[in-house]
Amino acid sequence: MTSAAKVYLVGAGPGDPDLITLKAIKALQQAEVVLVDDLVNPALLAHCPQARIVPVGKRGGCKSTPQHFINRMLVALAEQGQVVVRLKGGDPFVFGRGGEEMLALRAANIPYEIIPGMTxxxxxxxxxxxxxxxxxxxxxxxxxxxxxxxxxxxxxxxxxxxxxxxxxxxxxxxxxxxxxxxxxxxxxxxxxxxxxxxxxxxxxxxxxxxxxxxxxxxxxxxxxxxxxxxxxxxxxxxxxxxxxxxxxxxxxxxxxxxxxx
Structure with a gap:
């Protein structure tokens, strides 16, 4: 893992693409890989044209990406030296399973940063x-x-x-x-x-x-x-x-x- 590798757990806000923080936009602009939820407004991906986009949707009653698979993917990408953004609708710590992802990164000694969003x-x-x-x-x-x-x-x-x-x-x-x-x-x-x-x-x-x-x-x-x-x-x-x-x-x-x- 290179010194630049890092995972950002980012809140995308409630849906209006203008309701995202400047700090979140800065993280997207430096991301190499973005793991994005279904509820994130696609317009926000204009802030990271250089990044590889990986859909990892989780919707109640629908086919979803298992949480344990997302956790492993975040760790693996960071271990490959990637700058990763996990882009989640709303706020990652309000019913967004950001806490589970944080603990997985912490257990693997992966550098990470939490960027809140409007819930x-x-x-x-x-x-x-x-x-x-x-x-x-x-x-x-x-x-x-x-x-x-x-x-x-x-x-x-x-x-x-x-x-x-x-x-x-x-x-x-x-x-x-x-x-x-x-x-x-x-x-x-x-x-x-x-x-x-x-x-x-x-x-x-x-x-x-x-x-x-x-x-x-x-x-x-x-x-x-x-x-x-x-x-x-x-x-x-x-x-x-x-x-x-x-x-x-x-x-x-x-x-x-x-x-x-």
């Missing part, structure tokens, strides 16, 4: 003008995954009793379970809820509803991953389109339909 959950909130925290509504925000590795239920009661904004990643396939779990644990069925698909991108779509009605509404609107689910009073502050205003006016109708389903 997609908070960026999706901002794109809808929803502050994740607001002192008139809450005292914090909780970032959680919509499912656990072992399939165990999420700690619904603890999440409800936290009285924080819930920003849920990778939860669209489990949206009905999330809604039922939170309500069963004591959250109001009328708690404002928002789903943002492709947050910050040109093709962003969003739905605003009650927690109880959201699974039905998201299904009706055809919202799919990648999407962020936001639950909390701050959702009331969203700047909505006329269509979304119409949805809000029909919350009681959505709720009654959901009850009857």
């Amino acid at each position: 997609s959950g908070l960026s999706a909130c901002a794109s809808m003008e929803v502050p994740a925290t607001h002192r008139s509504y809450n005292h914090g925000v909780t970032l959680i995954t919509g499912h656990t590795q072992d399939g165990e239920p999420l700690p619904w009661r603890a999440l409800v009793e936290s009285h924080t904004t819930l920003v849920i990643y990778m939860g669209m396939q489990h949206l009905p379970d999330i809604s039922r779990g939170l309500i069963a644990a004591g959250m109001s069925p009328d708690m404002p809820c928002m789903v943002v698909e492709n947050g910050t991108r040109d093709n962003q779509r969003a739905a605003i509803s009650s927690l109880q009605a959201m699974p039905y509404q998201a299904h009706q609107q055809g919202l799919k991953s990648p999407a962020i689910i936001v639950v909390g009073e701050v959702v009331k502050l969203a700047r909505t389109s006329q269509q979304e205003q119409d949805w809000q006016q029909n919350l009681q109708r959505w709720a009654s339909l959901a009850d009857a389903a």
Whole structure:
């Protein structure tokens, strides 16, 4: 391994290619190999025309590159003397498995650097003008995954009793379970809820509803991953389109339909 060899674990930001840090761009400009996730905006690869691009996508419910294979590839490329960028959507340390990759590099004595990125959950909130925290509504925000590795239920009661904004990643396939779990644990069925698909991108779509009605509404609107689910009073502050205003006016109708389903 040459002295120049190094691995950068880089956050690409939430999707809008302008929402990447200058430090991340500098790393891309010196990269010889870039291992890139599926959710990274392809426009960002213009910053590394000299690099070899290796797709290593990981998507829930889709064919994915095994994490242990990615770990070994990072180590092997660095041992060959390469400058490597592992380009990950959002932030590498927020549900991006950056911690696993860091530990693999550390165990192999590979030089590495972490370059944070704007995480997609908070960026999706901002794109809808929803502050994740607001002192008139809450005292914090909780970032959680919509499912656990072992399939165990999420700690619904603890999440409800936290009285924080819930920003849920990778939860669209489990949206009905999330809604039922939170309500069963004591959250109001009328708690404002928002789903943002492709947050910050040109093709962003969003739905605003009650927690109880959201699974039905998201299904009706055809919202799919990648999407962020936001639950909390701050959702009331969203700047909505006329269509979304119409949805809000029909919350009681959505709720009654959901009850009857």
